[in-house]
Amino acid sequence: MSNLSRLEGYFEDLEGLIIEVDLQITKTLPTLSFGAKQKEIRSCQAKIEEIGEIIDQLETESSLEHNVKESDRARIREYKKQHQGLKEKLQNTVNNADGSSDGAVRRELFGDSHYSNSGEMEDAVNLDQRSRLLKGTERLEQSTQRLQDSHRIAMQTESVGIDILGHLRSQREQIQNTRNSLMQADENIDRSQRTLKVMARR
DSSP states (O other), X not given: XXXXXXXXXXXXXXXXXXXXXXXXXXXXXXXXXXXXXXXXXHHHHHHHHHHHHHHHHHHHHHHHOSSOOHHHHHHXXXXXXXXXXXXXXXXXXXXXXXXXXXXXXXHHHHOXXXXXXXXXXXXXXXXXXXXXXXXXXXXXXXXXXXXXXXXXXXXXXXXXXXXXXXXXXXHHHHHHHHHHHHHHHHHHHHHHHHHHHHHHHO
């Protein structure tokens, strides 16, 4: 079989697969139940991968052959665009899946690694939340400690104030006693003066 005949065989295989997958995505998938839809998605993925492999083979052979017509090279480029279009169309179909099937259908298209990354992202978010919570708890403990220190200082100040008031009260009593003593001394002096005057008259 000549190289040109082999290229034509590839072209026929590609056209058949592209039409088949396009019908699966646009006509069959929307009508299926959740379980059947998962199976159909796997089938579409396998065929899209096969299309990609055929295109890679075509590009390799066309790059090695000098007698490949430009029109055939253009067909290869067009098949490559259609291949990319099928991948995007399948992805859009999965993205538009509704209800509880959405997560599982996405898993079928993107694989477990997508969800592993999502889990890692969730873990990172949880770690950030825990870090913020710890920082908040630490700030709360610091505020509580400052409040306790302020309360302790206030109690010490109150104790000092009570002591000062006690000293002032004691000093007031001493002053009052001294004042009473002075008044008593004045009275004694007055009596002594009166006694001396009486004695002087005699």
